[in-house]
Amino acid sequence: NFMLTQPHSVSESPGKTVTISCTGSNGSIASNFIQWYQQRAGSAPTTMIYEDDRRPSGVPDRFSGSIDSSSNSASLTISGLKTEDEADYYCQSSHSTKVIFGGGTKLTVL
Amino acid sequence: QVQLMQSGAEVKKPGASVKVSCKSSGYSFTDHYMHWVRQAPGQGLESMGWINPKSGATKYAQKFQGRITMTTDTSTSTAYMELGSVTSDDTAVYYCARDWGGGGFDFWGQGTLVTVSS
Numbered sequence: 001n002f003m004l005t006q007p008h009s010v011s012e013s014p015g016k017t018v019t020i021s022c023t024g025s026n027g028s029i030a031s032n033f034i035q036w037y038q039q040r041a042g043s044a045p046t047t048m049i050y051e052d053d054r055r056p057s058g059v060p061d062r063f064s065g066s067i068d069s070s071s072n073s074a075s076l077t078i079s080g081l082k083t084e085d086e087a088d089y090y091c092q093s094s095h096s097t098k099v100i101f102g103g104g105t106k107l108t109v110l
Numbered sequence: 111q112v113q114l115m116q117s118g119a120e121v122k123k124p125g126a127s128v129k130v131s132c133k134s135s136g137y138s139f140t141d142h143y144m145h146w147v148r149q150a151p152g153q154g155l156e157s158m159g160w161i162n163p164k165s166g167a168t169k170y171a172q173k174f175q176g177r178i179t180m181t182t183d184t185s186t187s188t189a190y191m192e193l194g195s196v197t198s199d200d201t202a203v204y205y206c207a208r209d210w211g212g213g214g215f216d217f218w219g220q221g222t223l224v225t226v227s228s
Contacts (some may be wrong), residue, residue: 035214037155043204044221045155050214090155095212097155097169099145 002027004102012109016081020105022074022091030067032093034074039104040087048089049076059061083109112136114206114219122196122227129192130222132206134163139187140164143209146180146191148202149221160209161189196226 005023008022020032036049047056049065052074062079078085086109091102117131119134132144159170161180168180177194189206204222207215 033212033214044218045207045215046215046218047214050210050216051212056216090174092155092214093131098146098171099160099213101155101157 006102009106116219119223127194150202
């Protein structure tokens with residue numbers, strides 16, 4: 001079964017840039033679109049990236065998504081970190097009509 | 111603007127069924143699949159399945175097969191998820207989420223807390 005693996009946690013200082021990885025296994029990550037969701041504590045998830053690298057209306061361009069087929073991974077990069085970016089981030093894809101989530105990465109901005 | 115408004119929190123006894131609703135507005139309801147996702151306390155996101163509001167076709171995650179039913183009412187643009195034979199392991203926040211068309215979600219409901227307790 002296709003799986004998505006994320007680091008459990010990352011931390012960085014305000015104003016810096018952080019990249020969260022999402023590595024696929026048992027299949028090609030490029031064969032289906034990747035989405036990224038932000039979930040602040042106590043809130044519902046919100047969509048930050050869809051279709052690998054597209055931002056929904058209202059999402060700042062500090063957030064960007066990319067795919068690297070050579071490493072079978074996707075990345076979410078957040079530049080100019082703000083304290084409000086502190087949240088859990090989940091990658092997601094669909095394989096064989098199944099929805100797959102990564103385990104989530106806790107981003108701490110300190 | 112697109113909005114997904116879910117029903118309120120529920121408390122159920124083990125063995126009961128729970129039905130959560132998700133009322134959509136701001137778009138054509140039958141143009142987008144609707145998914146259900148849950149999140150147990152302190153855990154990650156778990157897909158439960160999806161429904162095509164236009165055809166009524168459904169696909170459920172294997173672990174819920176036999177005790178989950180997803181339906182829609184196109185006259186009110188509302189999606190429903192009913193889970194039966196609940197246990198304490200089903201205590202979670204349940205979310206509906208609209209599929210943007212490519213197998214991912216662009217809008218989410220606010221979540222419905224379901225607590226299973228004797």
